[in-house]
């Protein structure tokens with residue numbers, strides 16, 4: 001069994017309180033003192049496993065058993081091997097640090113923009129660097145434990161849950177000794193690179209907290225969208241929608257003709273055509289539609305599912321998620337279901353070239369009602 005710098009093993013520490021006659025009782029009157037008899041040194045893990053099975057089959061549940069096994073590793077036998085292992089662990093911690101730096105630099109130096117063709121690497125790079133940061137620190141810790149920390153396993157069957165004060169004291173001592181066994185006090189390279197790698201992890205959430213995303217309307221991102229006066233309605237492929245393109249009773253999904261408009265989550269809008277006499281515009285919105293064409297947000301005001309099922313005879317719009325139903329001919333008023341608000345309407349007109357254009361942004365919040373309750 002390998003020994004710690006102070007000459008004590010886990011077995012010694014577990015047994016030590018028993019020597020004082022009070023510890024390891026496990027808070028149970030049956031006691032769980034670890035005695036010499038309760039430790040059984042084994043030659044191999046297979047033997048330990050088989051022995052453990054026997055114990056479970058033949059021992060009373062109240063009999064605590066602890067095993068200690070240890071096979072010398074290269075780092076236990078050679079200081080050169082130990083230093084080599086330390087360098088490998090340090091390299092992984094440094095790799096973690098580089099991952100954090102790469103993540104932060106990628107976020108701020110090459111920020112994502114909808115208009116750039118080559119920034120398809122932005123998200124994969126962030127994922128790669130975050131993986132390096134987390135995997136580096138994790139792999140380093142595992143390698144450190146496997147190669148440099150004391151290689152000892154102890155299994156102690158315990159009873160009860162509350163610990164006696166003596167046992168808590170013993171645990172505190174064990175923790176202190178455990179820290180000493182990490183070798184951090186002696187191995188300055190390991191300690192410094194661990195601080196570098198683990199400490200820099202705190203930087204990871206910073207970019208995400210400072211910037212919620214590359215949206216165009218940062219000034220008030222929960223209440224505004226990319227729609228604004230003069231912005232054309234375009235299809236997903238970017239072609240503008242002209243009056244006369246839609247057949248009577250049909251629906252077309254429209255996006256704002258701005259950079260990244262088709263990718264923004266809050267901009268999808270449905271343009272519906274019905275007979276002009278079928279429209280019952282809400283008060284003050286008489287000029288928000290054009291010749292039977294009317295535009296509503298696609299995003300359900302309940303929980304945000306896309307509302308695109310249009311029934312042309314009744315002009316009902318159905319949300320497939322929880323069956324909220326809206327009346328497209330009457331300001332997308334809620335007819336049924338859990339949605340608390342009408343679908344927001346986008347005011348539109350037709351420009352000199354015959355294309356549909358927004359008169360303004362939505363005048364009420366788009367999306368689930370929990371964002372905003374004023375309308």
Ligand code: FES
Nearest residue numbers: 300302303319322
């Ligand atoms: S998300 Fe539309 S009804 Fe629930």
